[in-house]
Amino acid sequence: MTEKILAGLLGAFVAGAQGGCALDDADKCGPHMEFSDSQVCTCVENAVEVTGGCEPCAPGDVVDEMNQACVCPAGQTRDGGGTCREVAGLGDPCNGDDLTCDDPLFNRCAVAVDATTGYCTSSCVDDSGCEAAYTCAVWEDEPYCRTFTGVGQACESSDDCAGNDAGFCETLQSHTCQIATCTVGIDECPRDNICCDLSSYGLGTLCSSPEDCPT
Amino acid sequence: MTRSPPLALIGLEALLASLLAGTAAAQPPAPLPQPAVAPSPSPPPPVAADDGLDGLGDLGLEQALPAEDEALTIYGFADVTYMMYFLHDDAAAAALFPKENRFAVGNLNLYARRALSDSWRLLAEVRFLYAPNGATHDDGTIDQTSTNDPADFDRPLNWGGIEIERVYIEYDVHPRVTIQVGSFLTPYGIWNVDHGSPAIIGTSRPYAIGEALFPERQTGLHAYGTLNVGEYTVGYHATLSNGRGPYETFRDLDQNKAVGGRLTLEAPWAGTLKLGASAYGGRFTDRDSDISVIEDGKLVNTTPKGVSYDERAFAADALWTHGRFHLQTEIITRHIAYRNGARGVSGFGEGFAPDSFTYGTYGLGAYRFERYWNITPFIMVDYYRPIASQYLDTIATVAAGLNFRPLPSVVLKAMYGEGWFPGAPDLLADVHLRTMVFQVACIF
Amino acid sequence: MRRPIRIGPLLVGLLLSIAVAVEPIGPRAAEAEPATKKRLVVIVGRDSPVTDLSRIELNRMFTGSVVYVAKLRLVPFNFPPASRERTSFDGTMLGMSPAEVGRFWMDRKIRGQSGAPRSLPAAYVVKLVARLPGAIGYVAEDQLTPAVRAIRVGGLAYTDATYPLFLQ
Numbered sequence: 139m140t141e142k143i144l145a146g147l148l149g150a151f152v153a154g155a156q157g158g159c160a161l162d163d164a165d166k167c168g169p170h171m172e173f174s175d176s177q178v179c180t181c182v183e184n185a186v187e188v189t190g191g192c193e194p195c196a197p198g199d200v201v202d203e204m205n206q207a208c209v210c211p212a213g214q215t216r217d218g219g220g221t222c223r224e225v226a227g228l229g230d231p232c233n234g235d236d237l238t239c240d241d242p243l244f245n246r247c248a249v250a251v252d253a254t255t256g257y258c259t260s261s262c263v264d265d266s267g268c269e270a271a272y273t274c275a276v277w278e279d280e281p282y283c284r285t286f287t288g289v290g291q292a293c294e295s296s297d298d299c300a301g302n303d304a305g306f307c308e309t310l311q312s313h314t315c316q317i318a319t320c321t322v323g324i325d326e327c328p329r330d331n332i333c334c335d336l337s338s339y340g341l342g343t344l345c346s347s348p349e350d351c352p353t
Numbered sequence: 354m355t356r357s358p359p360l361a362l363i364g365l366e367a368l369l370a371s372l373l374a375g376t377a378a379a380q381p382p383a384p385l386p387q388p389a390v391a392p393s394p395s396p397p398p399p400v401a402a403d404d405g406l407d408g409l410g411d412l413g414l415e416q417a418l419p420a421e422d423e424a425l426t427i428y429g430f431a432d433v434t435y436m437m438y439f440l441h442d443d444a445a446a447a448a449l450f451p452k453e454n455r456f457a458v459g460n461l462n463l464y465a466r467r468a469l470s471d472s473w474r475l476l477a478e479v480r481f482l483y484a485p486n487g488a489t490h491d492d493g494t495i496d497q498t499s500t501n502d503p504a505d506f507d508r509p510l511n512w513g514g515i516e517i518e519r520v521y522i523e524y525d526v527h528p529r530v531t532i533q534v535g536s537f538l539t540p541y542g543i544w545n546v547d548h549g550s551p552a553i554i555g556t557s558r559p560y561a562i563g564e565a566l567f568p569e570r571q572t573g574l575h576a577y578g579t580l581n582v583g584e585y586t587v588g589y590h591a592t593l594s595n596g597r598g599p600y601e602t603f604r605d606l607d608q609n610k611a612v613g614g615r616l617t618l619e620a621p622w623a624g625t626l627k628l629g630a631s632a633y634g635g636r637f638t639d640r641d642s643d644i645s646v647i648e649d650g651k652l653v654n655t656t657p658k659g660v661s662y663d664e665r666a667f668a669a670d671a672l673w674t675h676g677r678f679h680l681q682t683e684i685i686t687r688h689i690a691y692r693n694g695a696r697g698v699s700g701f702g703e704g705f706a707p708d709s710f711t712y713g714t715y716g717l718g719a720y721r722f723e724r725y726w727n728i729t730p731f732i733m734v735d736y737y738r739p740i741a742s743q744y745l746d747t748i749a750t751v752a753a754g755l756n757f758r759p760l761p762s763v764v765l766k767a768m769y770g771e772g773w774f775p776g777a778p779d780l781l782a783d784v785h786l787r788t789m790v791f792q793v794a795c796i797f
Numbered sequence: 798m799r800r801p802i803r804i805g806p807l808l809v810g811l812l813l814s815i816a817v818a819v820e821p822i823g824p825r826a827a828e829a830e831p832a833t834k835k836r837l838v839v840i841v842g843r844d845s846p847v848t849d850l851s852r853i854e855l856n857r858m859f860t861g862s863v864v865y866v867a868k869l870r871l872v873p874f875n876f877p878p879a880s881r882e883r884t885s886f887d888g889t890m891l892g893m894s895p896a897e898v899g900r901f902w903m904d905r906k907i908r909g910q911s912g913a914p915r916s917l918p919a920a921y922v923v924k925l926v927a928r929l930p931g932a933i934g935y936v937a938e939d940q941l942t943p944a945v946r947a948i949r950v951g952g953l954a955y956t957d958a959t960y961p962l963f964l965q
Contacts, residue, residue, distance in 0.1 A: 166707035168693050177741045178704030179696065190658055190694040193703065311702040352492070430907055466910070471870065474911050488823045519909070528865045538909075549907035579862070584853050727896065761899025 170194050174311065198222040202271065203290025203314070204328040204345065209270040212257070212285050216270070228269065230258040246282045250303070259283045265329040273329040286328050291315040308341065317345040363794075375659070385555065425592035432550040432794035439787035442783040458483065459792070460550055469522075476577050477520040477632045479699060483513040512633025517602070521571060529578040536572045536602050540590040541631035542670045545569060550794040554679070554719050554756050556768040557790070559735040560748055561713020566687035567633050567666045568597045571611065596635035597664070624675030631668040636661060638695075661695035662708075664688065677721040684714040689740075701742060713737035726765070729756040746776030753791075762796040836938045837885055837962040838955045840926050840945040847871065849949040852961070855890050858933070860901070861911045873914040874922060874934040882919070885965040886935055896920065937964050 167179035170192040174180045181192035183303040184199070187206040195201060195208035199222060202209045210222035213229025227241025229279055232255065239245045239258035249256030260267070261282050262274035268283035275284045289300020292314055299315035306318035320326045320333035320343050327345035334351035336344055437454045461481045468474050477718030486498040501507035538545055544562045547553050557563075573594030580587045595601045596611030613633040620626050640659025645652050668685040688710050691697065696705040719731035735750040754768030768790050774781040839855065841847045846867040850858075858864045864871045876883035878895065887898050902913045917925060917934075926932040927944035938955060941947065953960045 166709070167705070168691060168696055172757040173707055174704060176701065176703065176743045178699040178701060179707045187705075190660070191696050210758065278546070426912075428906055464906070480908065525863075528863065535886075546908055548902070548909075552907040581853075581857065581862075586857075624803040675851070723894075727900075758896075758900060761896060761903045796907060 148236075168192070176311070196220065196222075200271070201290070202328070204286075204331050204347075207270070212269075212271045214269070214271075225269070226261070227258055231255055234260050247279075248282055248284050257285075273327075275326070277324050277326050286317060288315045289317065289328065306342075306344070308344070310339070310341070318342055320345050366699050383575065424467070426466045427463065427587050428466075428797060429461070430551050430794060430796045431461045432459045432792055433457070434459050434556065434791075434793075435561050435791045438791040439789070459561075461792075462549065472525040474523050475521070476519040476523075478781075480516040480518050481513065482516055483511075486511045486513055488638060521575075527578070529580055531577055533575040533577075534573070535568055537575050537592075538570050539567050539613065540575065540577065540592065541567045541613070541633070541666075541668050542685065543672055544630065544683065549796075550792065551762070551764045551796050554717060554766075555733055555752060555754060555767045556792045557642070559683075559713070559715035559733065560750055560772070561685060561715055561735060561737045562683070563735065564711075564713060566685045566711060566713065567613075567631065568601075568611075568635075571595070571613070572602045573610070584621045586617075586619040588615075588619070590615040590631075592633075594635070597637045599639050606640060606659070607636050607638040609638075623672060624678075627670075627672040629668075629670045631666075633666040633668075634664070636663050636692075641648070658692075658695045660691075660697040662689045662691040662697075664690075677723075679719040679721070680717070682714070682716040686710065686712040701744070706740070709740040711737075711739055721756075724774040726757040726759040730754070731756060741788065744777065745774060745781060747774065749773055749775055764792075764794045766790075766792040767792070768792075825902045834963040837882060837889075837935050837937045837949055837964050838938050838941060839933065839962070840923065840941070840949045842927055842930060842946055843870070843944065843946050844930070845933075845946065847948055849952060852890060852951050855950065859914060859930055860891060861905060861913075863957070869931050871933050872929075872931045874925060874932060875914045875916045875930060876922065876935075877916045880919065881964055882937065883916075883937065885963065888965065889962055892893050935962070 152262050163173040168191050170182050170185040171179045172182050177201045181187055181201075182194075185192040185194045186201050186208055193208075194218060196313050198214075199208040200211045201207075210216050211224060213304045214222040215225045215228075225244070227239065227244035230239065230241075230244070230299070231237055232239050232247035232249075234247050234256075235248065237247075237255065239247050241258065244258040244260050246259050247256050248325055258295050259272070259282050261280065262268050262276075263281065264276065266272045268274050270284055272283035275281050286303040288299055288304035291299065291302065291304065293299050293307035294308075294310070294313065296305060299305045302315055303319075304315035304317045306316050308314060308316045313328055317327060318341075322333045325331070325333045325345075330347065331345045332348050332351060333343050334346040336342065336346075336352070338352075355466065434457050435455070436457065438452060440452060441742045462479070463479050466475065485496055488496040490496075498512050500512055501510050502510040517536065519535050519536050519538055521533045523533040524532055525531050538548060540546065542562070544553065544558050545567070550556075551794075571592055571594035573592060575590065575592045577588070577590040579589075590613075592611070592613050594613075594615040595605035596607075597611065598604070598606055600606070607723045611634060613631070613635075615629060615631040617627060617629040620628075638659055639663040640657050642657070644655045644657070646655055647653070664687060666687040668683060668687065670681070670683040672681040690706075690708045691706065698704070699706045715733060715735040717731060717733045719729050721729040722726055730753070733751070735748075737748045737754075739745060739748065750770055750772040752768050752770035754766060757765040759765065770788050770790070772786040774784060777784075839850065846869060850864075850866075854864055858871060858873045859875070876886070878898070884895055887893050887895065891898065893901060898913075906912060919940075922934045922936055923940060923942055923945055926934045927942070938947075947955050950960065950962060955962070
């Protein structure tokens with residue numbers, strides 16, 4: 139009898155000790171997460187980081203990578219029911235030539251440097267005057283609501299980020315496209331972010347959240 | 354890359370092989386041969402009891418014969434260490450580890466023990482620290498704790514802290530059951546129980562032990578006892594506690610009690626062999642605050658979930674002594690599973706920490722000679738697999754040293770160690786951390 | 798890149814070589830024995846229920862374990878550490894030299910375990926064992942008095958030819 143009890147305990151002990159060995163990548167993270175090549179849990183596409191995990195965005199929303207928020211895509215706004223709806227005129231393609239911005243509110247054509255077409259947008263004073271997916275470019279002579287393309291896109295080198303506003307691939311930790319063309323103090327960065335001097339880490343200046351910026 | 358064993362390891366292997374060959378015939382001191390004895394006289398006739406023992410108080414005893422001396426006993430241990438690091442200034446490791454060779458007062462621990470009666474006992478152990486003075490941070494800054502000494506014309510004084518290692522009251526419920534209540538060292542393995550620098554052979558504990566895959570201590574209930582079966586002794590431990598947490602000694606943030614257990618067997622096999630198996634299961638929770646707010650005239654609990662995971666740990670250990678030869682080994686595993694909505698950040702600048710399985714093991718061999726202050730050469734190897742990351746895969750160490758005991762209460766040690774990171778990419782790939790440590794430890 | 802000379806392992810190897818050269822590894826040579834020797838007798842009070850204890854039970858009792866006999870907790874008493882009786886008893890029953898005994902009890906203190914059985918001056922051992930229930934000790938056979946009773950050790954009376962405990 140004693141031998142049977144001891145054998146049972148030993149079996150349970152060995153099974154319990156080895157149970158943790160069977161931990162494949164699919165088992166390592168929580169809901170709406172995936173195990174990345176960096177050996178950490180990251181949010182799946184269309185989910186954002188919240189305290190303690192990831193929350194999926196509603197259908198139709200997109201992820202604001204810089205601020206880890208679910209926002210309506212460029213050109214849309216959230217209606218009273220929380221659903222993203224097209225905003226007539228906002229985001230319409232334009233080129234200042236034959237494609238014009240005819241909406242009385244979204245009458246500015248924002249064209250990136252070296253680009254031939256842009257999008258219709260509005261003037262602004264601060265971020266509150268822009269939809270969630272837009273940032274008020276207060277550093278411009280005539281501020282307007284603008285987007286930043288490519289932020290948070292996965293990359294292996296900066297070649298993968300070419301053509302985006304986020305043209306620098308940060309390969310030290312996140313392996314994502316980041317905005318490296320900002321000026322400390324002017325902060326040409328998406329809303330709620332600042333231009334951070336990371337030259338001591340060999341990264342130059344990058345747009346970053348204030349709490350992640352070394353003092 | 355194939356790695357040749359360090360010279361020390363080769364030399365010690367050869368020496369230990371020769372020692373083993375020599376000790377194959379060595380036995381523990383055999384009882385001396387019995388000489389011829391004359392037949393003993395018949396017992397003397399009984400006489401009146403006049404034992405001349407006027408007062409048991411003369412001996413500090415009472416009629417009730419307490420099993421232990423009931424006086425409050427104060428004792429402790431302390432150690433001083435000199436550490437040398439062999440690192441090139443431009444080595445990556447030089448940025449991660451202390452560079453300077455230095456003396457350091459390591460431990461100053463004080464015990465208070467009292468047998469309150471035959472069945473009740475109290476033990477408390479505190480450690481006096483120079484910390485937090487000198488605490489370093491990830492950004493390289495160093496804390497300095499300074500105040501003015503009012504007894505010395507307000508001259509500056511650096512102050513330290515106190516750590517309560519354990520404090521418990523225990524009661525013998527039954528000859529085979531003793532219950533402790535309080536803060537106690539988790540009964541697992543060998544090293545965690547040995548605990549103090551004079552009692553351990555090396556200058557420091559194995560890396561795997563230091564990572565606390567089992568919690569080093571718990572606050573709650575601990576029941577233990579032994580059963581002797583002939584020359585065999587079976588022991589058990591069972592624990593129920595607040596589990597692991599930032600305030601585990603006085604709060605249980607998740608109200609989820611942790612349970613643990615241990616079984617041991619001591620057998621007279623080729624000397625003495627002690628085997629043990631330990632297990633622990635509990636929940637860790639850490640949060641910044643307890644918050645209640647008033648909304649619409651009502652008190653609403655908005656306490657954040659914080660970071661919380663369930664953990665299971667298992668360990669097995671073996672200690673074999675044969676005469677002056679000593680061999681011990683432990684293997685410890687730990688599985689962590691974060692609870693939904695309570696996953697911690699990864700610590701690598703992005704993402705969250707994954708569920709993980711970590712394990713560690715070590716082996717220690719030693720032989721104590723009778724000469725030269727009971728010189729004891731020893732060798733220790735250590736292997737640890739931490740939580741997987743892109744920077745680190747495993748940690749391996751090998752150490753060899755000498756332990757001298759000129760007095761039972763004084764221990765001198767010298768230990769050379771080398772650590773490296775097998776399988777690590779980039780930053781730590783070719784890092785070898787070499788140290789030479791000298792230590793004096795004493796029990797007072 | 799030239800590897801640094803590892804002083805540590807060289808030092809360890811040198812010291813080990815010296816130690817092995819001067820320290821014989823193997824059984825200790827038996828000391829010369831006189832023709833007759835006094836026995837060391839394990840004693841209890843005359844009313845004690847204990848009549849026989851095995852060597853392992855004595856070992857456990859005198860190394861910190863609690864031993865009960867007929868629900869009576871036995872409380873061991875030692876001679877002072879440097880006494881012949883103590884070194885003889887520890888050497889035979891515990892298999893430890895005085896230095897090893899010292900280390901053993903020191904390490905138990907650090908672990909928070911119980912200390913050594915209390916030591917009594919030689920003159921009081923018999924008197925105390927006779928007076929207090931549960932007490933157990935040991936004395937040379939010529940110190941026996943009618944107030945105490947000798948017990949068997951592993952089934953062997955102290956008068957038996959193969960009794961194991963002697964005053965060294």
